[in-house]
Amino acid sequence: MADFMYLFWNKDGKSKMEKASPEEIQQIMKKWMGWMDALKKSGNLKDGGAPLEMTGQVVHGGKKSVTDGPYAEAKDVVGGYIIVSAKNIQEAVELSKGCPILEGDGMVEVRPVLKM
Amino acid sequence: MKEEIPELMDHLFRREAGKMVSYLTKIFGLNNLALAEDVVQDTLCRAMETWKFRGLPDNPSAWLMRVARNRAIDIIRREQRFRTFTPDLTYFVKLQESLLPDGEKLAFENEIKDDQLRMMFACCSPAISADVQVTLILKTLCGFGVEEIASALLVSADTIEKRLSRAKKVFQASGALEEVESIPELQSRLQAIYDSIYLLFNEGYNGSQSEMMVREDLCYEALRLALLLCDHPAGKSPKTYALVALMSFHAARLKGRMDAEGCLILLEAQDRSLWNKELIGRGFQYLDLSAQDGEISEYHIEAGIASIHCMAETYERTNWREILKLYDLLFKVKPTPIVALNRAIAVGQAFGPEKGLIALNAIEDLEKLKDYPFYPAALGEFYRLAGRGKEAGEYFGRALELARNSSEVKFLERKLKTRNERS
Structure with a gap:
């Protein structure tokens, strides 16, 4: 088994929730909880990860200049991550396909964690 | 993370949205209703983003309220120089100080109930027309989205948007969310609330099948709002109790009145074992309460009719003569063609189809039923x-x-x- 980090990318740095009704927001959350729960029950969820604020600061290069981030012009922003354990990248990719973020226009980036 | 999402989660966000909007509107003032709605939206999104990773907190309602309140404090700090916040700062200070130890939780819950009631009275202001009142109640107190209201009331989303912006214009000129007791035309405002709740219930009860779930929710929301009224000195009255009784009896029969294909099942063919006994029990409890001081409103009579249906073990054993008496009474208070139609049906059930036909043909104002x-x-x-x-x-x-x-x-x-x- 190997570890993979799932990075959850939101379009425009915002999930499309500004117009959603409370019920719709709850339904989306319920789908996420269901998906995470299934990963946990199947033993694939190695680390439940964390949600990230959509804003932050970036420190650059030798001058250590600081800008508002994540990236000044980036449209897509990572909204959170988890770590999944899977046989190989194929399985990790398959597992990621159930992620509710894909029902909107978000995406999941699957990255193998380097083995020691 | 909790293993399963418990039952209480049903409509949690919607319900809490109504509470938070009322509470925040009290803090920000009615003129800042849009701001209150933004804060609630942010709070719900934040809850979703957090809970999907971390699972539900022990007390989701308290979590939401705390986050909303902290956002409100931030906003007031940042913007009090640019915006007009109507309430005085003493309230704001109290807000910062109150960390809600257990002993205060109940007081806070009552405060939230009170806020919802104030909001209800504000939504039913005489400056707002009846169809807008119902729309506004669904949006601010029941946490429905524009699309959901549109499909529940069978009008376009565009119409709903227009109604809401008309209401917000009225609110723009208002200040603080008034204390219920200080409203001058309390009784007429209360009547407007009854009308809205009754309308809400009927929309849910008599609507089409296509959006069955949403429409049943309308019935339960109407019932919830009426119960909220019962909890408040300004709202509890024999008429409020009668309204709760009436809606409880009808809501009890919701489950039996549609078949699997979405076809209406008439009373005579309904499986009475599907009726909700708890709601019937509540109906009788409130019917008793409503009989306190001899006042008889149309809700009393309608609740009485519904109670007779709920009491009958079978359709054949329904006490139609008693029902007819009540319809006669109801027609005196509310002489509408629909009441006349129902009365004529009771005549036919009590005295045979020929008599029923005579009564049906004798209805005045038949034009309205065309x-x-x-x-x-x-x-x-x-x-x-x-x-x-x-x-x-x-x-x-x-x-x-x-x-x-x-x-x-x-x-x-x-x-x-x-x-x-x-x-």
């Missing part, structure tokens, strides 16, 4: 019971032409098929 499919359907039914299949067929056919949705079409098509059966 688009109502259940008038010809009632005629058809009594002709059928009188063994006159030909006329029954004609009237069922006419009713079918007037049917307003697929559920009514299916129902009347079946009726048409049975026109020659005599029982």
Whole structure:
């Protein structure tokens, strides 16, 4: 088994929730909880990860200049991550396909964690 | 993370949204309703983002309220120089100090109830028209989205948007969310609230099948709001209790009145074991409470009629004579053609189809029923019971032409098929 980090990318740095009704927001959350729960029950969820604020600061290069981030012009922003354990990248990719973020226009980036 | 999402999660966000909007509007003032709604939206999104990773907190409602309140404190700090916040700063200071130890939780819950009630009275301001009042209640107090309101009330989302912006214009000129006790025209405002709740309930009860779930929710929301009124000195009155009783009896029968294909099942064919006994019990409890001081409103009478249906073990054993008496009474208070129609049906049930037909034909103001499919359907039914299949067929056919949705079409098509059966 190997570890993979799932990075959850939101379009425009915002999930499309500004117009959603409370019920719709709850339904989306319920789908996420269901998906995470299934990963946990199947033993694939190695680390439940964390949600990230959509804003932050970036420190650059030798001058250590600081800008508002994540990236000044980036449209897509990572909204959170988890770590999944899977046989190989194929399985990790398959597992990621159930992620509710894909029902909107978000995406999941699957990255193998380097083995020691 | 908790293993399963518990039952109490049903509509949690919607319910809490209504509470938070009321609470924040008290803090920000009615003129800042849009701001309150933004804060609630942010809070719910934050809850979703956090809970999907971390699972539900022990007390989701308290979590939401805390986050919303902290956002409110931030906003007031940042913006008090640019915006007009109507309430005085002493309240704001109190807000910062209150960390809500356990002992205060109950007080806080009562405060939130009070805020919702104030919001209800604000939504039913005489400056706002009745259709806008109902829309506004669904948006601010029940946490429905624009699309959901549109499909529940069977109007376009565009219409809903327009209604809401009209209401916000009225609120723009208002200041603080008034204390209920200080409203000068309290009684007439209370009547407007009854009307809205009653309308809300009827929308849910008599609507089409297509959005069944949403529409049933309307019934439960109406009931919830009426119960909220009962909790407050300014809202509790025999009439409020009667309204709760009436809606409880009707809501109890929600489960039995549609078949799997979404076809309306008439009272006579309903499986009475599906009726909700708890709600029937509540109906009787509130009917008792409503009888306190001899006041008899139309809600009392309608609740009385509904209670007789709920008491009858079978359709055949329904006490139609008692029901007829109550319809006679109701017609005096509320002389509408629909009441007259229901009264005529009771006549036919109590004294036979021929008498029912006479009563149906004697209704004044028949013009007002000309688009109502259940008038010809009632005629058809009594002709059928009188063994006159030909006329029954004609009237069922006419009713079918007037049917307003697929559920009514299916129902009347079946009726048409049975026109020659005599029982």
